[in-house]
Amino acid sequence: MESGTQVPSASPGETRPGGRTARTRERVLDAVASLLLEGGYDAVTMDAVAARSGVHRTTVYRRWRDTGGLLADSLDAAREHPWEPPDTGSLLADLVAINRQIVAALTEEPSITRALVAASFRSPTAAQALRSFWEDRYARAAVAVDRAVRRGEAREDIDARHVLIASSAPIFYELVLLRSPVPQDIAERCARVGLAAAAVRS
Amino acid sequence: MESGTQVPSASPGETRPGGRTARTRERVLDAVASLLLEGGYDAVTMDAVAARSGVHRTTVYRRWRDTGGLLADSLDAAREHPWEPPDTGSLLADLVAINRQIVAALTEEPSITRALVAASFRSPTAAQALRSFWEDRYARAAVAVDRAVRRGEAREDIDARHVLIASSAPIFYELVLLRSPVPQDIAERCARVGLAAAAVRS
Numbered sequence: 001m002e003s004g005t006q007v008p009s010a011s012p013g014e015t016r017p018g019g020r021t022a023r024t025r026e027r028v029l030d031a032v033a034s035l036l037l038e039g040g041y042d043a044v045t046m047d048a049v050a051a052r053s054g055v056h057r058t059t060v061y062r063r064w065r066d067t068g069g070l071l072a073d074s075l076d077a078a079r080e081h082p083w084e085p086p087d088t089g090s091l092l093a094d095l096v097a098i099n100r101q102i103v104a105a106l107t108e109e110p111s112i113t114r115a116l117v118a119a120s121f122r123s124p125t126a127a128q129a130l131r132s133f134w135e136d137r138y139a140r141a142a143v144a145v146d147r148a149v150r151r152g153e154a155r156e157d158i159d160a161r162h163v164l165i166a167s168s169a170p171i172f173y174e175l176v177l178l179r180s181p182v183p184q185d186i187a188e189r190c191a192r193v194g195l196a197a198a199a200v201r202s
Numbered sequence: 203m204e205s206g207t208q209v210p211s212a213s214p215g216e217t218r219p220g221g222r223t224a225r226t227r228e229r230v231l232d233a234v235a236s237l238l239l240e241g242g243y244d245a246v247t248m249d250a251v252a253a254r255s256g257v258h259r260t261t262v263y264r265r266w267r268d269t270g271g272l273l274a275d276s277l278d279a280a281r282e283h284p285w286e287p288p289d290t291g292s293l294l295a296d297l298v299a300i301n302r303q304i305v306a307a308l309t310e311e312p313s314i315t316r317a318l319v320a321a322s323f324r325s326p327t328a329a330q331a332l333r334s335f336w337e338d339r340y341a342r343a344a345v346a347v348d349r350a351v352r353r354g355e356a357r358e359d360i361d362a363r364h365v366l367i368a369s370s371a372p373i374f375y376e377l378v379l380l381r382s383p384v385p386q387d388i389a390e391r392c393a394r395v396g397l398a399a400a401a402v403r404s
Binding site: 117121162168169170172176178193195196197200201 | 319320323329332337364367370372374376379380381399401402
């Protein structure tokens, strides 16, 4: 569930994959990521992004409008990047693997994910884009729960999103909101809670 | 677990309960709360707090130093306020009751809790105070799990904090980070996950 900022080669309105519009977007979003990591939300001004990316400020204003627009497009670009949950053969191990990706994204230094979460408290546009990004990841991760149902590991009427939230929410809560020191076994322990949640009738 | 900003009648260094120092603190922290609710972190400037509270700015600077100091003292004051988890007779119902308090604190309009969480991303001092506040609440809430152990509802070696986090983290995650619409049954559903977590060997 890491929110990498890699940008796909084509973007909406772009006919030549990897063409000039896509390259402009890549340069701008790279600038957004580096400014955000360096100085947080306040550093991501339109002028700083234009200067860092070498893209004309008129273009930056026309295509992205404001800081919220730049952050939202960064999240949209991350969402366009292919992601599939690991397929290990058991629900518990799948949840552990997903949780390890989340822990890695939240504890890397600097962490673009933590920076985007912080920015979401400054911009409703960024907050909406962050929500869309995470909901997309939960929708894609649901296949891990579907596989568990097919293997007979989980009930047919299980709510995949509930299981994935039970398994991952404590990690976000501890590392992002409580800012706890990271327990060594947090990915495994929270995955076991997710597995227990899978047995709870929703 | 609501983070009300009610201030106790005595504060450190104050000999007369309800005396002048305590009244000054109460006026200043009331001003902090109202400014935070009106305009977020950026509105809580030392000058605005002095003007709103009617306390001399020299006093505000000397006792609270900066915006982070004001927010941290607001959380310390809330932590000094007595709080005990409800005692309903069963672990599940205790967890539901705690979760309902969390949902109420996060969904009231305006929400001082949500505002303090947002501010914690602007000030490391406020972030540390928020963590202390929550850890204090989890420590106090542990008695609900202890009672469950005595009633034979939970294993002796249970980690109370893990159970309380499993029960409450999805609420914070959904309402604060995902900013999801609030499902009607979220307090109950998440409490059942906490109960399931109580059976997980940690």
